[in-house]
Amino acid sequence: MTELGEISSGALQQYLAHADKLGLDTPAALTWAGLKPDQPLRPEARVAGRDFQRLLERLIEQSGDPLFGLHTSAFIQPGSYHVMGYIAMSVHTLHEALAKVMLYERLVGDMGTTDINMESAQAQIRWHCRYPEQPVRRHLIDNVLSSWLCYAQWLTGNDDLAPAEVLLEHPRPSDELVAEYEQVFHCPVHFEQSHSALVGAPDLLMLPIRQPDPLLLSTLEAHATAQLAQLGIETSLSQRVRQCIKDAIGHTLPRKESVAERLGMNIRTLHRHLADEGQSWQKLLDEIRLDQAKQLLRTTDQAQTCIADALGYSDIRSFQRSFKRHTGQTPGQFRKNGHDL
Incomplete structure (x- = not known):
């Protein structure tokens, strides 16, 4: 893997779709970049960052198109x-969806x-681009922030959803292009900022996702x-323990011994490494039980005795x-109440 890493083939599709709409010769562009024309069509394919x-x-x-990435x-x-x-479609709120974004x-x-x-009673959803070279960096930032907004609108079923403002690190373009930025984001856009972010009231993050699916989420x-592991991307022990607990809970109360064995370590090693991450078995178990209980109380009419039994x-x-x-x-x-007070 190069210093620019890799990207999934799915992430290429937006760029190629816009290029096709503009009538560009995308197969020739792929070949010029060192990619096979059918490579982006393979679902599990990964593309080297330099080629991308x-x-x-x-x-x-x-x-x-000076706003290629935005479009x-x-x-x-x-x-x-x-x-x-x-995964983002299967959680309950935008905040939970963003937490999953950061994880995966x-x-x-x-x-x-x-x-x-x-900051200042505002939530900033920031994206830090790893690509230093222009113009690619600018177009990537435009793509990510505008795509987040479009996807959040779709997740919540709210086409009017918009941030209070957008911060961009780019130099300010012409007034005509600024107007187009503001038309896409539906809010003021500020340029030459120290970082790039969508900014809005914190309660926007608590907007509900329109069709949460806790059972599908676990799967x-x-x-x-598993895919992160296949790619050689290290996940924390607490993340792996969480997943083991989630896999077991609802069927039987997970045992520390079984989870430690599944992860190839003994109980003492498990406790020591979790402590190194500022976690503990009981804390993780309590958090997952609480999340599961909230989901069941929100989305089912199961009796509390059944929920208590299911969660061990x-x-x-x-x-x-x-x-x-x-x-x-x-x-x-x-x-x-249907939500946390």
Whole structure:
């Protein structure tokens, strides 16, 4: 893998779709970049970052479109984000979706990293591009931020969803191009900033996803974790323990001994390495049980006794005490309210 890493074939599709719309010779551009014309069509194919950069340079030059990257967001779809896109469809809120992005974005590629920062009572969803060379860097940033907005609108079913403002590190373009940026983002866009980000009120992050699917989420996350391992991308021990617990919970209470054995270590080593990450077995188990309980209370009418049994509590009172200790509400109050207070 080069210093620019790799990207998934799905991530290429937006760029090629826009190029096709413009009437560009995309097979020739792929060949010029050192790629086989059918390579982006293979679902599990990975493309070297250097080849991807050469392809974008070629398409940007041939298109004559100064906002090539911005315009590619019109072609966003779940497959553009690999399995991560489907994971984001299966959670409950935009905040949870972004948390999954930060966990699994390397499945999409090594183009950059995401974080959420809270400043002056505003949430900043920032993207840090790994590609230093222009004009590719500028077009990648435009693509990622505008695609995020389009996908968030689709996830929530809210076509009017928009940030309060957008920050871009680029030099300010002509007034005509600024107007086009603001038309795409539906808000003011500020240039020559220290970083690039979508900025908005924190409560926007709590907007619900329109069709959450907790059962599918568990399956998709197991698949994503396995794919990260196949790519040689290291995941933390706590992430792997979480997945082991999720795989077992609902069937039987997972045993530390079984999880340690599955991960190829003994109990003492498991505890020591989790402590190194600032985690513990009990903390992870409690967090996952709480998440599962919330999902079941939100999305089913199962009796609390059934939920307590499914999550491995000794009885309903243990479940109720634990739930109230962590949330300040009883399970019944949470179900009635439908959300955290």
